[in-house]
Amino acid sequence: MRNVVLVVLDTARAKSTGPETTPTMTQLEAxxxxxxxxxxxxxxxxxxxxxxxxxxYPSEHGTHGGHTYLDADLRTLPEAFADAGYETIGVSNNTWITEEFGFDRGFDELRKGWQFIQSDADMGAVVRGEDLQEKLQAARNRLFDGNPVVNAANILYSEVFQPAGDDGADRSTTWVDGWLEERSEDRPFFLFCNFIEPHVEYDPPKAYADRFLPEGASYDEATAIRQDPRAYDCEDYSLSDREFALLRGLYRAELAYVDDQLAALRRALEDANEWDDTLFVVCGDHGEHIGEHGFFGHQYNLYDTLLNVPLVVHGGPFTGGGRRAELVQLLDLPATLLKTVGIDDPELDEQGSSRSLHPNSAAEPRDAVFAEYVAPQPSIERLEARFGDVPDRVQAFDRRLRAVRTRSYKYVRGDDGFERLHDVETDPLEHTDIAAEEPEQVRVLRERLEERFEPLAEAATADDVEMREGTKQRLADLGYL
Structure with a gap:
């Protein structure tokens, strides 16, 4: 294989993908x-x-709600491709994945989908603002960072004029199409794309929503529902079962819309005669709660609804590979991609826990997967600043969580003593906590967690590391510091 394309469908959970919502991905699976x-x-x-x-893992890289910067001493996948002679291009539509948070290293170019005019002064803090007050405060603080006219144009684009029903995917695929058409480089390329449409707010084009809304529901009714996960958590408002059903319809419509953008990206590669020589990878970065377990959004817990994501690999040795049932992690992709294209990068290999998924890999299959929630995001203090007193249920989220999942069991433990155990074979939706009934299984899995994570240094806090001044200001704008 010559090229690598890695597409992240932001907030895509495995349980909601399939022939109805994601036919392009389904074809890639076939x-x-x-x-x-x-x-x-x-x-x-x-x-x-x-x-x-x-x-x-998060406690190894230390990038989380308490320290929102990817430290420079960590080797990254784009750096490995760049040092191997690849042209490296990133297209991000999520404001966390940008140079302010350390994700530009190794990219020849990292485009920001929320900017109408590409500029070093990033107005992403305005996009991330969770209410009008935060957005206005961020705009005031960032407007004169660079060219205020360009900054104002970018704010107006992201907040007012960005096409309805699209959060940057269409513009991104159009740009990639043009880039491929005009590209004169002989060297291979690594292209990373983050498409954020399935993320709140769900605002798909009406034609897509009409396919997935419950019978008798209207587009206007569905899109009028308040979509503010943190306010929902803090009991600032409530949602009925019907409203959650409508929101799930909008979410599925977003998946269908972004799946069509995936098809456009494939066509662009085919038109450029690059498809047959490209390793094409599609995954979600995490899932979503839309009423499951009493949650809305993707914070504060480690249920499979948030952790189980789609992962499809097409090209080279993965063509015709069928369905593989073993436990794998997204952090296995660095070793997989590099091995498949023949890049040897000992520094990246040795720093982490990535295991190659190449069909001929000698790596031992995983008998368990792990996940961590290092610090609440937003912090409980930020929620209190916005809502005043927050419910005890939310106060309980102010903890660190770790999870281990085998083919049979899922165990979650918090640093406050919280623990849950689920038999995921008989209870795949994780409704019934059986920790009290199976203390021996709890002991075994607790030891697995301690074996995996206890030797690791605790993740640094924001006060323990140096951050760029621009990053500090942005976090202060939004109440993180």
Whole structure:
């Protein structure tokens, strides 16, 4: 294989993909290799991408809600490709995956989908603002960082004029198509794309929503539902079963829309005569709760709804590979991609826990997968600043969680003594805690967690590391510091 394309469908959970919502991905599954039991190492974007880029777990890379920067001493997948002579291009539509948070290393170019005019002054803090007050405060603080006219144009684009129903995927695939058409480089390329459409807010084009909304529901009714996961957590408002059903319809419509963008990306590679020589990988970075377990969004817990993600690999040795049922992790992708294209990068290999999924790999199959939630995001203090007193249920989220999952059991433990055990063969939705009934299984899996993580240094806090001044200001804008 010559080229590598890695596409992350942000917030895509495995349970919601399939022939109805994601026919393009389903076709890739039929032609390539599908990993039915793929798991993220963290339940939200920043730490999950850090694991994906470095092959390390969150407590190893230390990138989380308390320290939102990918440290420079960690080797990244784009750096490995760049040093091997690849042209490296990133297209990000998620404001966490940008240079301000350390994700630009190794990329020749990292484009920001929320910017109408590509600029070093990033207005992503405005996009990330969870309410109007945060957005206005971020805009005031960042407007004069660079060219205020360009900054104002980018804010207006992201907040007002960005096409309805699209959060950057269409513009991204159009740009990639043009880049491939005009590209004159002889060297191979590594292309990373993050498409964020399945993320809140769910606002698919009406034609897509009409296919997935419950019978009798209207597009206007569905899109009028308030979509504010943190406010829902803090009991600032409630959602009925019907409203959650409508939201699930919108979410499925978003998956269908972004799946069509995936088809456009494939066509662009075919038109450029690069498809047959490209290793094409599609995955989610984490999942989503839409009423499951009483949650909305993807924070504060480690249920499989957030960790089990789609993973499909097409091209080269993965063509015609069928469905593979073994437990795998997204952090296995660095070793897999590099081995498949023949790149030897000892530094990246040795720093983490990545195991190659290449069909001829000598790596031992995993008998368990692990995940971590290192620090609440947003912090409990930030929630209190926004909502005042928050419910005891939310206060309980102020803890660190670790999980180990085998083919039979899932065990989750918190640093406050919280623990749950589930038989995932008989209880795949993790409704029944059987920790009290099976103390021996709890002991075994607790030891597995301690064996995996106890030797690791505790993840650094924001006060323990040096961050760029721009990053510090942005985090202060949004209440993180």
């Amino acid at each position: 032609e390539g290799t599908t990993f039915d039991n793929a798991f993220a190492a963290a339940p939200w974007t920043l730490p999950s991408h850090a694991s994906l880029f470095t092959g390390t």
